[in-house]
Amino acid sequence: MSSQKETPGQESENLRKWRVSRRRLLKIMGAAGVVAVVAPIFPSLVGKVSAARTQTNGANGAKPGRIRQWVMVIDLRRCDGCQGIDEPPQCTQACIQGHYAPEPMQWIQVFEHELPGGGTQFIPTPCMQCHNAPCVNVCPVAATFTTPEGVVLIDQERCIGCRLCMAVCPYDRRFFNWGNAPIPPESLLADYNPEHQAPAKRGTVMKCDFCPDMARAGKLPYCAQACPTNAIYYGDLEEDIATNGEKLVKLSHFLTENQAYRLKEDLGTHPRVYYIPGHGEAVSRDPRRHGRKATRWPWQEKVEGARTWKR
Amino acid sequence: MEKVRDQRREDLVRTVLHPLVHTGKGYYMVVGALLLVVFWGLYAYSTQLREGLIVTGMRDRILWGFYIILFVFFIGISHAGTLISAILRVVKAQWRTPVTRMAEFITVVALSVGALMPMLDLGRPDRIPNLVLFGRWQSPILWDLLSITTYLTGSIIYLYLPLIPDLALCRDRLGTQGSAWKRAFFRIASVGWQGTARQKKYLKIAMGFMMVIIIPVAVSVHTVVSWIFAMSLREPWNSTVFGAYFVAGAIFSGIATIIVVMAILRKVFRLEAYITEKHFINLGYMLGGFTLIMMYFNISEYVVTGYKMAGETPFHFTQLLVREFAPFFWMYTIGGMVVPGLIILFPWTRTFTGVIIAAGFAMVGMWLERFIIVVAGLRVPLMPYEPSWYIPTWVEWSVMAAAFAMFGLIIAVFSKLVPVISIWEVAEQYEEEEGKVPASTEVSGRPPMRPARAEGAPGAGGGGGGTA
Incomplete structure (x- = not known):
């Protein structure tokens, strides 16, 4: 293995190693599939970490503005x-x-x-x-x-x-x-x-x-x-x-x-x-007085093809 | 003895392959009629696309209707394949062999039709890609998307694996009897199957994996479907039992559907010799068992909430038991569970016809159950307003008809492409029954024949002329 000399025989040996058997191909495809499924999650994981970092930095540095609630x-x-x-x-x-x-x-x-x-x-x-x-x-x-x-x-x-x-x-x-x-x-x-x-x-x-x-x-x-x-x-x-x-x-x-x-x-x-x-x-409303006026949608003109429905 | 055995096998092959090359006038008429219904449904849907969901009977308060009911219904039916096929395979039930293929068919077809339904329900079908672009895993809809696509992929593989030896048989036996593209289909789809010991070994391993893996996937699918409802705070849906309740209901309606579809295919393709009364009775026992499970779940669900009468429960129970939904509710509970249960219970009604009638009742009952869960559940008022009502329009009725027509249509087309009975598995079962040679000389294991030479005697029925 450690020998670096290449005889013709070894060369073909190396080539054979590279030739992908069906089993190996399936394995590689399977691994690629797993990576393809996991990959999209990765950036968001990394993103979360970096976001958390920025927040800590922010707390150390500039004071964030007031956020209304x-x-x-x-x-x-x-x-x-x-x-x-x-x-x-x-x-x-x-x-x-x-x-x-x-x-x-x-x-x-x-x-x-x-x-x-x-x-x-x-x-x-x-x-x-x-x-x-x-x-x-x-x-x-x-x-x-x-x-x-x-x-x-x-x-x-x-x-x-x-x-x-x-x-x-x-x-x-x-x-x-x-x-x-x-x-x-x-x-x-x-x-x-x-x-x-x-x-x-x-x-x-x-x-x-x-x-x-x-x-x-x-x-x-x-x-x-x-x-x-x-x-x-x-x-x-x-x-x-x-x-x-x-x-x-x-x-x-x-x-x-x-x-x-x-x-x-x-x-x-x-x-x-x-x-x-x-x-x-x-x-001064009398709680025993029932009912209210019905809601109105006051528009005279409506867009083309408009249709009203009931809830 | 040898001759008798070969004759039995030859008959099986001929009967099952017959419909692949012989198509009667009746078939075209049925397919034509189904196509008409499907096209009518497409027209109805095009109206909906043009004018919006206003053409349906759904509104803000009862905001789901037939589409979501059919979604739950068809996804439920799809559990048939898994249960009958995978579970019976796992427990090595002998009688399963002529039944598994159809069960697996139904799974794939019902899943495809069912998965279409929520897309028809969308207000903006043009934005379906958003589910991939902006999908949130916190949403039950994404769970559905994931589990249903997984289940569909899995069940297609699970349908395909046991098909390979039969496709090879078609390739070898049908010769020039099929059209050129059909022959090409068999040649490509049978992926060079020659029935060698090595191929068999790997097929067995693959099937062993799939039949175990597909069971938890199927269970997860209907659990997640129920969570579309159970993840809300609405009175009738806010229940922890919903997952299991839906899975049980799914398997129950799945068995019923298998019985009905099997009865039709058996009649149409003259499979009486292979699918016997025994199969129907065995499936009937499973159906009967599940009526008990369903009753148990209903009692759990309704007695526990009904005893306490909390919140809006009195309103819900009134509409279910005595008011607007009473006919549907009693048709579901009595007609959908008690009647099939009784039919299976008594030996004198537990016959071929009896089981089919029980299955029919169960199917209608389970459709009504979904109707009750969706529509009655949504009708319970959330604020002090008048409860609304849901009247499905012609668009929804047409789409529903088209959905069922499509279900039938795909099965009809399938039945012309591949054998509806798993020939090699039945043959293997013969082998075991006859207590002969370990499975190495079964049907597809015969010396490979070139399609060109396998044309055989012209007069020899559908089976072609394999020389035994």
Whole structure:
């Protein structure tokens, strides 16, 4: 073996070594197959390590900027389902108009819920922006994702329309574009962005996007702006502050002092939307008065080929 | 004695090879009809592509329908092949030999049709590549994609391996009787099989590997299919028993499908001498056993949740037992499990016809079970709203018809390409029964014949004229 001299005989011996037997070929192919399967995982493993390294470096070096943690607090004591003004719930209406949400989508929907002692309460329900979001967990292509600010968004340019996220959402807060959505023609001019989902794309899922783009621009979400009784607070868990446009509250105190709760807390989804229990008593609503005005999709003109469906 | 043995083998070969070269008018009519249905389904799907899923009866609340039901149903059927073939092979059940090939067929065909269904359900089928480009292993859909493709690959290999000696037999025996491309197919697909001792040894090793490996793969497939549902927080789906429940249901419907398909092929290809009442009764016993397992799972599932009546359970139980889904639910529980169970239980109903009827009931029952799980499960309201309803449209009915037609069509085409009974394994079994020479002189083990010389006597039936 150690001898380097090559006689003709050895040469052919060497050549024979290189000739691949069938068994060997199969072995090599098998090994190549294993590598082919494992290889794509490799960069992500390495990537994770290097990402962790950068983070440590970052902690040593420059201080990272503040990352907002957007939350919403809905004061049910102040919500009368817009019975007082005898109009459809203004939060839903403003959301529809601001986002060109197609009929029958109500990204923030006002449900009327029976109270155990009789009478009802109104519960405006946007996407809960769960911190442990079932929809984000099951999405096969990461079309729905959580931003560092804690907002759950959908990339309608990636969504494959399998609707598994809708099947697992415990709050019924996801909407599918079953056909060519009935939207106004002007929405086609909108610059699409997962933070501003217009225009609607057929065969994809949509939902409340929590308006982080508006918050960054110093504005409240459409729903909070439009609420005639200022029942909707929007704020930042990180800075511990929230506002309904009328007054500023210290978020943690406001939640604690008013017995705030979250919907279906027991499911462990950890929503970012809090409720303060009530049935419109602060705006003198009679809890035994049932019903609210039906939501309207106000557009006169709709895009070509638009069809409306029922949920 | 020698002559009797050879005659028996010759008959087997002739009967089984006959349909490969002789095709009647009836066959073309059936294939034509199936093709028509498939094309009609394609037309329906093209409507869906053009206008979107709005043409279906699915909506935001009941957001899955026939497509996902059929997905679960066909993937379930595909477990037939594994159970009948692999498990019976592993335990060396003697009666299995004429049955395994069809079981393996059904697996491959049902898997192919089933895997198509969720793609039809997608809102954006044009973005299927995203599953590869951006696939997340945290999603149950990726688990499905992985396990189903693995199972499909495995079952194709598992179908193909025992086929090799039979393909070689076709190559040697059919001669010029088949068309030129068919002969080329046999020549290439039989990969130079000559039945030598070495080839046999390696074939046995490969089959031994595959039959063991394919069982856990099959179990994983239907477990993962059930996790599409069980990984959600919805009241009727939020269950730890779902994986096992689905696997049992899959094998149950798989056995039922085998019985039905086998009865049809037996009649069409006149295989009465090989697939006897005994086979149906044995499969009937397996079906009967699985009705018990299914009943057990249903009791576990419904009694445990029904006793507590937590959350939305009262709503779900009302719609299942007495309201909207009651006809389907009772048809499933009584018709799909109790009736087949009783048919198998009593000796006077446990006959050829009885077993087929039981299998038919079980198939319909299991389709209804999937309907109940998907549609009734989704109907349970999550928020204070009026429960919605699901009415499938003509598009969904057409696609469903096309799916079943495609299932039949592929089986029909297959049955013209390869022998529907594993000839060499049956012959090997004869060998054992006759207590003769260790398997070295069986059918395909005869001295290799050149196709040109194997044409044989022109008058000699489908089997050609192998000179024994």
